[in-house]
Amino acid sequence: MTSAPGTSADVVVIGAGFAGLAAARDLRDAGRSVLVLEGRDRLGGRTWRRPFASTNQPIEMGGTWVAPQYQPWVAEEMRRYGLRLAEHALMPSRFVWRFDGAITPGFPLSGQELYELERALYRIIEAAHRIDVERPRDLQALADLDVSVEQFLRAEPMSRRTYEFLSAFGSLGSGAASDEWSALTALSLIAASDRSAYAWFAAVVDKLEGGTQSLLDALVEDGDPVLETSARVTHVRQDEGAVTVTCEDGRTYSAGAAIVTAPVNVWRDIAFDPPLSDAKAALARDGHPNRMGKVWALVEGVPEDAMGFGPGNDLLFVAPQYRVGDAVLIVGFSSPPCLLDVTDGAAVGEAVRAYFPGARVAAVDAHDWVADPFARGGWLTYRPGQATRLMSAVQEPDTRVCFAGADIANGWIGWIDGALESGRRAAGQALSIANQNHGGS
Numbered sequence: 001m002t003s004a005p006g007t008s009a010d011v012v013v014i015g016a017g018f019a020g021l022a023a024a025r026d027l028r029d030a031g032r033s034v035l036v037l038e039g040r041d042r043l044g045g046r047t048w049r050r051p052f053a054s055t056n057q058p059i060e061m062g063g064t065w066v067a068p069q070y071q072p073w074v075a076e077e078m079r080r081y082g083l084r085l086a087e088h089a090l091m092p093s094r095f096v097w098r099f100d101g102a103i104t105p106g107f108p109l110s111g112q113e114l115y116e117l118e119r120a121l122y123r124i125i126e127a128a129h130r131i132d133v134e135r136p137r138d139l140q141a142l143a144d145l146d147v148s149v150e151q152f153l154r155a156e157p158m159s160r161r162t163y164e165f166l167s168a169f170g171s172l173g174s175g176a177a178s179d180e181w182s183a184l185t186a187l188s189l190i191a192a193s194d195r196s197a198y199a200w201f202a203a204v205v206d207k208l209e210g211g212t213q214s215l216l217d218a219l220v221e222d223g224d225p226v227l228e229t230s231a232r233v234t235h236v237r238q239d240e241g242a243v244t245v246t247c248e249d250g251r252t253y254s255a256g257a258a259i260v261t262a263p264v265n266v267w268r269d270i271a272f273d274p275p276l277s278d279a280k281a282a283l284a285r286d287g288h289p290n291r292m293g294k295v296w297a298l299v300e301g302v303p304e305d306a307m308g309f310g311p312g313n314d315l316l317f318v319a320p321q322y323r324v325g326d327a328v329l330i331v332g333f334s335s336p337p338c339l340l341d342v343t344d345g346a347a348v349g350e351a352v353r354a355y356f357p358g359a360r361v362a363a364v365d366a367h368d369w370v371a372d373p374f375a376r377g378g379w380l381t382y383r384p385g386q387a388t389r390l391m392s393a394v395q396e397p398d399t400r401v402c403f404a405g406a407d408i409a410n411g412w413i414g415w416i417d418g419a420l421e422s423g424r425r426a427a428g429q430a431l432s433i434a435n436q437n438h439g440g441s
């Protein structure tokens with residue numbers, strides 16, 4: 001469905017990722033009219049399922065893996081729409097570790113380093129137990145944990161290798177260097193993984209059958225929102241009676257309330273009148289540091305059962321995902337401080353050969369989320385100090401304008417589950433505003 005410019009709706013939702021579509025569905029369930037404005041010419045936001053290069057193999061350029069055993073909002077949508085987890089096409093079962101510039105036989109830490117690892121994991125798990133993932137972090141006494149990952153790890157003496165091992169696992173979850181992001185984000189995700197540091201990495205390995213598209217399709221079909229694509233919102237103005245939203249091409253829409261689901265890193269591109277409240281303005285100004293590069297490569301000459309991992313490598317992690325003819329389609333991640341240009345096929349080939357020296361890379365496919373004007377980065381990982389200063393305030397509406405998105409979730413901050421959680425919370429907020437507009441109906 002489309003709608004004529006100037007049309008009024010009870011609520012206008014900005015952004016058609018999981019947060020926006022879940023909010024739209026809930027509002028329609030509550031009997032409200034909803035208009036969704038999406039800047040891109042496609043839905044899904046930071047998830048994007050499409051075929052790999054010139055093959056028929058669908059791949060996910062962005063968000064992919066779910067863990068319904070730990071992710072209540074994903075689990076609820078799966079139940080509602082009868083969605084299932086996909087069979088694993090390939091499931092790597094062993095690591096190729098590359099440490100200090102060389103492939104190491106066996107686990108890369110040994111001797112004293114293993115004691116250090118044990119002590120660090122104890123501290124990490126103990127700290128994760130202090131976090132209530134259902135409440136904003138500024139409402140809990142957690143300021144001592146809201147320091148950089150580097151500062152948190154270095155609080156105990158630790159060898160360089162143990163530090164690099166732990167910090168690299170962190171960077172795989174954050175797309176940021178250890179001095180850029182808060183240990184509280186990592187600890188929150190560990191808390192959300194039932195307080196298991198290993199589960200945060202090892203349990204989030206499942207994909208939905210049909211990929212993220214299956215949940216996207218279900219939300220669109222069920223919510224049946226009035227939807228405008230290629231509708232990039234540039235202005236959000238509110239007065240006593242309504243919110244007026246203007247798109248880049250001049251189209252203007254009005255509603256009783258709005259929900260902004262655009263990623264935090266693009267808030268600064270939207271002119272809010274009146275301006276964003278203080279906490280949101282601060283988050284918009286400083287943004288988040290996630291610059292994760294995700295790349296797919298069609299490779300011959302690699303084992304189907306091994307994943308590569310190692311600090312200091314241009315690809316921090318690589319894992320086989322699908323068999324395509326005689327080749328293997330692998331996914332790789334690159335994170336600061338060793339950030340690779342994932343669109344540079346030759347560089348990606350070199351980085352794959354660091355783990356699998358015989359690899360022959362036939363084709364590479366990636367999307368640059370940092371250069372993408374509708375994302376300007378990966379998923380949110382808080383900078384030190386942000387969550388314990390701002391978190392509850394950024395979740396609150398600015399009068400008639402509500403905010404949602406994985407970036408400002410409580411539980412799986414930055415993940416699909418968090419997008420669903422916060423979209424549904426914002427729908428509730430917008431519903432209260434709409435009810436007031438209708439004199440409490």
Ligand SMILES: Cc1cc2nc3c(=O)[nH]c(=O)nc-3n(C[C@H](O)[C@H](O)[C@H](O)COP(=O)(O)OP(=O)(O)OC[C@H]3O[C@@H](n4cnc5c(N)ncnc54)[C@H](O)[C@@H]3O)c2cc1C
Nearest residue numbers: 015017018019039045046063064065233405406414416419
């Ligand atoms: C490389 C990568 C890998 C990831 N891996 C995983 C994973 O394995 N598992 C997982 O759970 N999560 C993963 N994530 C995170 C997950 O994809 C996101 O957290 C989630 O999809 C965010 O949903 P959202 O609705 O909050 O935001 P988005 O999906 O970003 O949706 C916001 C929407 O707003 C639109 N928009 C922005 N500005 C405007 C504007 N001015 N006007 C109109 N529309 C606008 C955007 O185009 C977008 O469609 C990954 C993300 C990336 C980038």
